[in-house]
Amino acid sequence: MSFKMKMEQAAKSKGSPLVLALDFPFEPQQNREKLLVKAQAVLKAAYPYVCAVKINHHLTLPLGTFDGVSQLVEQIRGQGLLAIMDAKVNDIGSTNQVIAEYYFAAGFDALIANPFIGWDEGLKPLFDVSHRLNRGIILLCYMSHKGAGEGYGQTIIDPDTGQPTLQYLSFARKALQWGADGVVVGATVPQKIAEVKQILDSEVAIYSPGVGAQGGAAETAVKAGSDYLIVGREITMALDPAYAARQLSDSIRGI
Numbered sequence: 140m141s142f143k144m145k146m147e148q149a150a151k152s153k154g155s156p157l158v159l160a161l162d163f164p165f166e167p168q169q170n171r172e173k174l175l176v177k178a179q180a181v182l183k184a185a186y187p188y189v190c191a192v193k194i195n196h197h198l199t200l201p202l203g204t205f206d207g208v209s210q211l212v213e214q215i216r217g218q219g220l221l222a223i224m225d226a227k228v229n230d231i232g233s234t235n236q237v238i239a240e241y242y243f244a245a246g247f248d249a250l251i252a253n254p255f256i257g258w259d260e261g262l263k264p265l266f267d268v269s270h271r272l273n274r275g276i277i278l279l280c281y282m283s284h285k286g287a288g289e290g291y292g293q294t295i296i297d298p299d300t301g302q303p304t305l306q307y308l309s310f311a312r313k314a315l316q317w318g319a320d321g322v323v324v325g326a327t328v329p330q331k332i333a334e335v336k337q338i339l340d341s342e343v344a345i346y347s348p349g350v351g352a353q354g355g356a357a358e359t360a361v362k363a364g365s366d367y368l369i370v371g372r373e374i375t376m377a378l379d380p381a382y383a384a385r386q387l388s389d390s391i392r393g394i
């Protein structure tokens with residue numbers, strides 16, 4: 140079964156399209172053990188209300204991929220959730236392949252990658268290894284931060300048609316053509332979610348970070364066409380992460 144289908148099943152069985160971004164602020168060296176314990180506790184509290192967990196450098200840097208993080212990945216998968224590594228893979232193909240092989244060996248179900256690197260000798264080796272190991276690739280399409288427009292929002296000349304087009308719409312079309320499992324479009328730009336949805340329909344899922352701490356609204360993003368919401372600080376920094384995750388999940392149920 141493809142990663143895209145596994146996500147659909149997990150979201151259905153959990154009754155939630157939330158992807159927990161398991162991010163925490165910097166901890167000095169002596170507190171690494173404490174950081175792992177905190178991450179495990181938040182995961183345990185929030186897991187009934189999410190369908191997947193996204194891990195970023197916030198945890199791989201201090202805990203190490205094959206030490207602390209692989210323990211978390213085991214906990215994530217043991218609870219019936221999918222594990223996504225937000226590496227934003229962004230290098231030449233042979234390097235991307237090694238990055239992917241390590242993260243997939245650590246148990247991750249999918250990787251996030253940057254489409255600016257292009258296909259030949261860039262993304263293709265990454266897609267090849269993910270297909271070989273039956274894992275998923277999610278591509279950035281339009282990021283959630285204010286400066287995203289400088290890259291993803293540029294007007295470019297489409298090499299196929301010779302016509303001007305927007306970079307993020309071109310990335311959406313490429314995600315479809317390349318068979319990506321998902322794209323990232325910020326919850327902070329609901330109009331762009333709707334435009335990308337028009338291109339992708341249900342073929343490629345839309346993942347939207349930026350809810351809460353970055354100013355995006357969960358309900359607006361879902362109404363615009365997001366399939367999954369990626370949420371970090373709103374849950375991880377809450378006094379009661381289980382309550383925060385449940386509230387958020389309830390707020391979008393049935394939309």
Ligand code: BMP
Binds near residue numbers: 225349351
């Ligand atoms: P938060 O909900 O705390 O803002 O976290 C969002 C998470 O999603 C972070 O891990 C961030 O690195 C990631 N992210 C994002 O915020 N915007 C993007 O466009 C792409 C991301 O991966």
